[in-house]
Amino acid sequence: MTWTSAFGRSCGWLLDRIVHGLALTRISPNVLTFVGLVINIVAAFLFGHASAANAQRVFFYAGCVIFGAGIFDMVDGRVARRTNQVTVFGSFFDSVIDRYSDVVLFFGLLVYYGRINRFRYVVLVAFVMVTSLMVSYTRARAESLIGQCKVGFMERPERIVLIIIGAVFDRWGAMGPVLWVLAVLSTITVAHRIVYTYQNTKHLAPLR
Numbered sequence: 001m002t003w004t005s006a007f008g009r010s011c012g013w014l015l016d017r018i019v020h021g022l023a024l025t026r027i028s029p030n031v032l033t034f035v036g037l038v039i040n041i042v043a044a045f046l047f048g049h050a051s052a053a054n055a056q057r058v059f060f061y062a063g064c065v066i067f068g069a070g071i072f073d074m075v076d077g078r079v080a081r082r083t084n085q086v087t088v089f090g091s092f093f094d095s096v097i098d099r100y101s102d103v104v105l106f107f108g109l110l111v112y113y114g115r116i117n118r119f120r121y122v123v124l125v126a127f128v129m130v131t132s133l134m135v136s137y138t139r140a141r142a143e144s145l146i147g148q149c150k151v152g153f154m155e156r157p158e159r160i161v162l163i164i165i166g167a168v169f170d171r172w173g174a175m176g177p178v179l180w181v182l183a184v185l186s187t188i189t190v191a192h193r194i195v196y197t198y199q200n201t202k203h204l205a206p207l208r
């Protein structure tokens with residue numbers, strides 16, 4: 001067994017223990033989803049209140065907070081299945097809260113770059129915010145027409161991992177490159193989904 005597989009097994013075991021403990025409480029998965037949003041709001045607050053002098057330290061804390069929120073994002077669906085609380089509304093609620101969680105983090109970064117007068121990065125963060133929403137919207141709209149549209153790389157888990165990397169390693173200036181990567185790959189993902197949907201709908205009769 002390699003150390004990577006051992007690490008993966010350990011993480012899986014720990015996640016399963018967390019899910020098992022939460023399942024015993026019979027907590028609503030929707031509550032877990034909402035708690036994740038609240039934790040992300042805390043991270044956005046940290047971003048927005050950072051200054052040029054303390055940004056490296058505050059961004060590190062924000063990255064750790066986002067990681068904590070990600071745990072709730074990983075367990076809510078598992079708890080729902082473990083406790084037989086899977087509902088159509090729960091799926092809808094999870095998607096809506098995920099969009100708010102995305103936007104609030106970028107909003108915190110918008111405030112930060114605005115406060116330190118980095119206009120170029122204000123525009124960049126705003127662009128990334130829009131494209132992150134469009135990644136989700138294009139999939140949802142396409143799947144209402146063709147059933148499935150999972151093409152493209154830059155899904156929400158990848159975005160969250162990149163934001164955590166940018167925040168934790170901002171001491172070495174990581175957030176700027178991360179935002180550029182998000183901007184480019186999110187745009188490519190949206191374009192990929194548009195092309196994929198076109199290819200799979202051009203033979204269909206027009207909607208009336």
